[in-house]
Amino acid sequence: MTIISPSLLACDFLNIEPELNAFAGVKDMWFHLDIMDGHFVPNLTFGHPIIELITxxxxxxxxxxxxxxxxxxxxEILKDSGLYNFTFHVEATPxxxxxxxxxxxxYPSVGISIKPNTPVSALTDEILKAIDLVLVMSVEPGFGGQSFMPSAFDKIKELKxxxxxxxxxxxxQVDGGVTDKNSKELIAAGADNLVAGSYVFKTTKDKYAEKIESLR
Known part of the structure; x- marks a missing residue:
């Protein structure tokens, strides 16, 4: 089953706990947290205390x-926070x-991410054999609500x-501009974990589960 990962970047920050609880009965999903530091990308999001509260x-x-x-x-700081998957950028470390x-x-699961302009070849065979998840960014990282970049399809097929x-x-995993208009094609190409922010959260809480199922 394809995992759907609603991105909390698009949720109501002032009511995070009710937002989380709205997904209590949904199967095969993760919560996706976009952690930005204002340096690697220009935006700034969740700090460590908020991450720990959410987990x-x-x-x-x-x-x-x-x-x-x-x-x-x-x-190192978040090793006892309860995070399941920790994804970092290949561009951020030598x-x-x-x-x-x-x-x-x-961490039970460790992922690595590539920006839209970074080729899949930046990930060596050794990395791909060691890693649990590869995140293909289908928008430039840093802000939510961007349009999907079709070049992600070739990367997904190459990774598969x-x-x-x-x-x-x-x-x-694919993150950026994922909706019901491209999700089936992404799954067919080889994606098995879809991150969706605006598509899921720009509706009422009682429709969240329906939105997630529509992506499968």
């Missing part, structure tokens, strides 16, 4: 995407493989092909 209250696994210049620092090994001692040839087991 404690959330009825589903929490998946954090760190758009930060110092992912190792955040990985030693992705070393960081993956460190993070795996603290390399996953098969390497006999690797990483999930292929």
């Amino acid at each position: 404690k209250k959330a009825p589903h696994k929490c998946d954090a995407h760190f758009m930060v210049t110092n992912p190792e620092f955040h990985g 030693d992705s493989l070393g960081l993956i090994k460190k993070l795996k001692s603290h 092909s390399r996953r098969e040839s390497l006999k690797a087991h990483f999930q292929i």
Whole structure:
């Protein structure tokens, strides 16, 4: 089953707990947290105390995407926070493989992300065999509500092909402009984890589950 990961960047920040609880009965989903530091990307979002509060209250696994210049620092600080998946950017560190090994001692799942202009070839075979998730950004990281970039399809297909040839087991996650207009094609291309923010949250709470199912 495809995992759908509603991005909390698009939720009502003043009522986060009711927003989380609105998904209590939904199956095969994660909560996606976009962590931005104002340096790696221009925007600024959740700090460590808020992340810890969300992971404690959330009825589903929490998946954090760190758009930060110092992912190792955040990985260490948040090691006891309850985060399920910790994703960092390949562009943010000179030693992705070393960081993956460190993070795996603290998190059940570790992911790596590539920006729209970063080729899949930036991810070595060793990285792909070590990682649990690859996040393909289908918009420029830093802000929600952007339009989907079709170049992501080629990256997804390339990752699926390399996953098969390497006999690797990483999930292929896609984030940016995901709606019911492109979700089926993304799944067909090889994506098995879809992040959606505005599409899910720009409706009433009683429709959240319906929105998630429409993406499958």
